[in-house]
Each structure stands twice: as structure tokens, then as C-alpha cells.
Amino acid sequence: MTLEVDARLAARGLDVALQVGDGETVALLGPNGAGKSTTLGVVAGTLRPDDGVVRLGGRTLAHVEGGRARTWVAPHDRHVALLAQEPLLFPHLSVADNVAFGPRSQGARRRDAAARAAEWLARVGAADLAGRRPTALSGGQAQRVAVARALAARPRLLLLDEPMAALDVDVAPALRQTLRHVLAEQTAVITTHDVLDALLLADRVAVVDAGRVVEQGPTAQVLARPRSAFAASLAGLxxxxxxxxxxxxxxxxxxxxxxxxxxxxxxxxxxxxxxxxxxxxxxxxxxxxxxxxxxxxxxxxxxxxxxxxxxxxxxxxxxxxxxxxxxxxxxxxxxxxxxxxxxxxxxxxx
The missing domain is CATH 2.40.50.100 (RNA polymerase II/Efflux pump adaptor protein, barrel-sandwich hybrid domain)
Structure with a gap:
């Protein structure tokens, strides 16, 4: 499921062109305010560009010219899951019901949705949390459940916005290993400041600065021979x-x-x-x-x-x-x- 983005948003200083191959994970790297989260918002449909095109698997999700939308697919109909820094679980639902929410909203029967929720909770190592409420979860547990909820909806594209940023240092490695496992089968874009995320999770990296992609390529290549100041700082050079x-x-x-x-x-x-x-x-x-x-x-x-x-x-x-x-x-x-x-x-x- 390939992703193509070529979009501009003047209010955010964004002018970005990006491609993600089928089953590929691309990490967006860059300093704060560079435009990484804005790029995810444009893809997810929570932000409308002034001009540009967003396509997923050949399907046009957005086509905007001069501020006028020629094509605009609503966020809930894009088959795109956006996972933010905070898990944002429904506090009144159990963990199992949180994960089953996506399939249920797509029309799945209760039994089928419950089975899919159980499957994904098991895959992220959170099966024993099914009966708990979100308030009874640690930060790392809640983020695992959020990953399961996002993937249970079977998105064609997964967007992760600094998924480890709000976690304690001793919790992040476990979630990173979980993501490494589940992203192997998923087209995904992840924003991060952590070089370990890029090394362990991404097939390619794109360095964003001042709203533009200034450098991109295979992760090891970019870190070994950086061409931007930010990539060099990540590589320690x-x-x-x-x-x-x-x-x-x-x-x-x-x-x-x-x-x-x-x-x-x-x-x-x-x-x-x-x-x-x-x-x-x-x-x-x-x-x-x-x-x-x-x-x-x-x-x-x-x-x-x-x-x-x-x-x-x-x-x-x-x-x-x-x-x-x-x-x-x-x-x-x-x-x-x-x-x-x-x-x-x-x-x-x-």
C-alpha cells in the first residue's frame, strides 16, 4: 500500500514531498517545529493543505488547488490510523472494548470484533490487560493497547507521532520491540527524535527541516553519511x-x-x-x-x-x-x- 504526498501549507511553512513504499516504514526526523507532525496531519486528513495531493494505494485522499478541495476524503474514511504521543484510550471502556472499537465502528459483529481485539492484544503482549480500565494501566501498557487498537482497525497506513516521547526511559525499549514486530507487516510513517527508533524501526528515513525534506535514504546510509545538520547530530558527527x-x-x-x-x-x-x-x-x-x-x-x-x-x-x-x-x-x-x-x-x- 504505497503512500504519495506532495503538499504545501503556508500557515505551517510546509512544502513536503514524500513517498512510502508498500510495507515500508519511513521515519521522519527533524528538530521541533520542522513540520513532521504537520505532515502526518495532512496525510491523516486532520489538516487541509493549501495545495497538493495525497494518495494511498493509488486512491486519491486529497487533491487541493489554491485552497479549493477537488477531492477530499474524510479522516474516518481514509483507512489511516494516527497514533499520537498520548494513548487517548476511552476511559469508560475496558481495554478489550477499546481495541474492539475500531472493528465495531466498521460494522463488524460483536463476536468478530472481540476476536480481533483479543488477537491484537496478544500480538502486542497485552492479553492479560483485556479486562482492565485505562486508568489502571501504566504508561507503557496504555501505549501498547493504543497500538493494538490502531491495528485492530486494519488500517492501510499507520502513522505514529513520537510514540515513545511520553514514556519513561525504562519502558520505551519494550514498546520499541513491540513496534518492530508489528511494523514488519505494515506500511507506516513514524516521527521521532530518537536515533534508536530510526535504526530499529525504519527502512528509510527522511529528514525534515523548515517544512521540507532535505535528506532521505536508507537509515544506515543517512546516519553513516549525513548531509544535514540534524542527521549529523543524531549520528554523533x-x-x-x-x-x-x-x-x-x-x-x-x-x-x-x-x-x-x-x-x-x-x-x-x-x-x-x-x-x-x-x-x-x-x-x-x-x-x-x-x-x-x-x-x-x-x-x-x-x-x-x-x-x-x-x-x-x-x-x-x-x-x-x-x-x-x-x-x-x-x-x-x-x-x-x-x-x-x-x-x-x-x-x-x-
């Missing part, structure tokens, strides 16, 4: 953009960063340079014999990062030991030089 000079990447700030150049990078073409914060050294002044790449900057933040401290400058971050940070007196506002060996830098097309 420094990323500098600029133009390939044939000998390095000349950044907008005028620095030249040398590294392993991809043969596909043409001289004068946009390029990115990425490298690990652990590969970056910090000095208070250039020293003889420093690596080829020296980048001047000012410390913005110093924060714990495992057993090390992550020192963030204007454009570069470095991981240093607490001892080194103390000896150098690293603190916000201090001028420093960041150095990284060219052998540690990967350069590829932007």
Missing part, C-alpha cells in the same frame, strides 16, 4: 558544509577542511565534511606540528558526555577528558583552536 576545492571543503566561514575526498565530488560542487568529536583536539593557540585542519572558534557549552566532556564551539564539537578541560580552563566564551587530522575527515557530495 560534526558536519561542515561548503564547496569542494579539489584539496578540501571551503566552508561558508572561509575555512578549508581537508579529508578523504569522495571520487564523486566535483571541483566547485557543494560538499560536506564529517568527523567524530572524539577525533578533535582542543588548543588555546596553534602549536607546531598541529594536524592540517585547524579551526578557530569560541566555546559555547561544556557538558557531560559519558566519561568525557563535550566541548561545543560555533561549528565544531570535541570530546575531551575532564582533566584536559580543567587544564585548559575550557568554559563558555573561551577562544580555542579545534584540530582534526585529515585522515579522520570524510568528504562527500552535499
Amino acid at each position: 560534526n558536519l561542515l558544509t561548503g564547496v569542494w576545492t579539489g584539496d578540501g571543503v571551503r566552508t561558508d566561514a572561509g575555512d578549508v577542511v581537508h579529508g578523504h575526498g569522495d571520487p564523486e565530488v566535483a571541483e566547485g560542487a557543494p560538499a560536506v565534511a564529517t568527523f567524530r568529536p572524539a577525533a578533535v583536539a582542543v588548543f588555546l593557540a596553534p602549536v607546531p606540528g598541529s594536524p592540517r585542519n585547524l579551526l578557530h572558534g569560541r566555546v559555547r557549552t561544556v557538558e557531560p558526555h559519558g566519561d568525557l566532556l563535550r566541548v561545543r564551539g560555533d561549528h565544531v564539537a570535541a570530546d575531551v577528558t575532564p582533566q584536559a578541560a580543567a587544564e585548559l580552563g575550557l568554559a563558555p566564551g573561551v577562544d580555542v583552536w579545534f584540530s582534526v587530522k585529515a585522515a579522520e575527515v570524510d568528504v562527500y557530495p552535499a
Whole structure:
């Protein structure tokens, strides 16, 4: 069941084009306010675009031109299930009746709806919760029931908007494993800030920034060779953009960063340079014999990062030991030089 989206919504700054293959899970990544949830709203029909088309399995769900809907399928008739951060279970119904609600609203007989509810509760590991009311559930249990309720309606497309965001850290892994199992058979789009969600749940990722898809591809590929600042931050990499000079990447700030150049990078073409914060050294002044790449900057933040401290400058971050940070007196506002060996830098097309 393929999904095609090409829509614009000026009030939300959205201009997005996205495709999801049959049985594929795509993760939408991006900072807060980037347009991820707005995209889901347009697909689900809770938001109407100014212009654009939404198709699911060849069926046009929305076709809007100049604010006028040529085709508009109501949300309840789209065969699309939207699962938000909060489970939003009906408090007056038992867990079993919550899950049976979808099939019942589609006309299924009570017995058939109950059987489908029991099946999905078992599949998400919540069969023992069938007789409880939502108020008696933990956050993780309620979200499992919400997943079962969404899938019991047999949607052609499942939309998940930050499904782990409201859960405790120790609860999220169990739900993530549940979703990994059920999404294997489902066309789905999931929004998330968590790199684990992308790695474990998604076949592909699309990075959204300022309402547009700025980067997309197989999950491992995007995280290994990010082209956007957000994807690089998820992958734990420094990323500098600029133009390939044939000998390095000349950044907008005028620095030249040398590294392993991809043969596909043409001289004068946009390029990115990425490298690990652990590969970056910090000095208070250039020293003889420093690596080829020296980048001047000012410390913005110093924060714990495992057993090390992550020192963030204007454009570069470095991981240093607490001892080194103390000896150098690293603190916000201090001028420093960041150095990284060219052998540690990967350069590829932007």
C-alpha cells in the first residue's frame, strides 16, 4: 500500500514531498517545529493543505488547488490510523472494548470484533490487560493497547507521532520491540527524535527541516553519511558544509577542511565534511606540528558526555577528558583552536 504526498501549507511553512513504499516504514526526523507532525496531519486528513495531493494505494485522499478541495476524503474514511504521543484510550471502556472499537465502528459483529481485539492484544503482549480500565494501566501498557487498537482497525497506513516521547526511559525499549514486530507487516510513517527508533524501526528515513525534506535514504546510509545538520547530530558527527576545492571543503566561514575526498565530488560542487568529536583536539593557540585542519572558534557549552566532556564551539564539537578541560580552563566564551587530522575527515557530495 504505497503512500504519495506532495503538499504545501503556508500557515505551517510546509512544502513536503514524500513517498512510502508498500510495507515500508519511513521515519521522519527533524528538530521541533520542522513540520513532521504537520505532515502526518495532512496525510491523516486532520489538516487541509493549501495545495497538493495525497494518495494511498493509488486512491486519491486529497487533491487541493489554491485552497479549493477537488477531492477530499474524510479522516474516518481514509483507512489511516494516527497514533499520537498520548494513548487517548476511552476511559469508560475496558481495554478489550477499546481495541474492539475500531472493528465495531466498521460494522463488524460483536463476536468478530472481540476476536480481533483479543488477537491484537496478544500480538502486542497485552492479553492479560483485556479486562482492565485505562486508568489502571501504566504508561507503557496504555501505549501498547493504543497500538493494538490502531491495528485492530486494519488500517492501510499507520502513522505514529513520537510514540515513545511520553514514556519513561525504562519502558520505551519494550514498546520499541513491540513496534518492530508489528511494523514488519505494515506500511507506516513514524516521527521521532530518537536515533534508536530510526535504526530499529525504519527502512528509510527522511529528514525534515523548515517544512521540507532535505535528506532521505536508507537509515544506515543517512546516519553513516549525513548531509544535514540534524542527521549529523543524531549520528554523533560534526558536519561542515561548503564547496569542494579539489584539496578540501571551503566552508561558508572561509575555512578549508581537508579529508578523504569522495571520487564523486566535483571541483566547485557543494560538499560536506564529517568527523567524530572524539577525533578533535582542543588548543588555546596553534602549536607546531598541529594536524592540517585547524579551526578557530569560541566555546559555547561544556557538558557531560559519558566519561568525557563535550566541548561545543560555533561549528565544531570535541570530546575531551575532564582533566584536559580543567587544564585548559575550557568554559563558555573561551577562544580555542579545534584540530582534526585529515585522515579522520570524510568528504562527500552535499
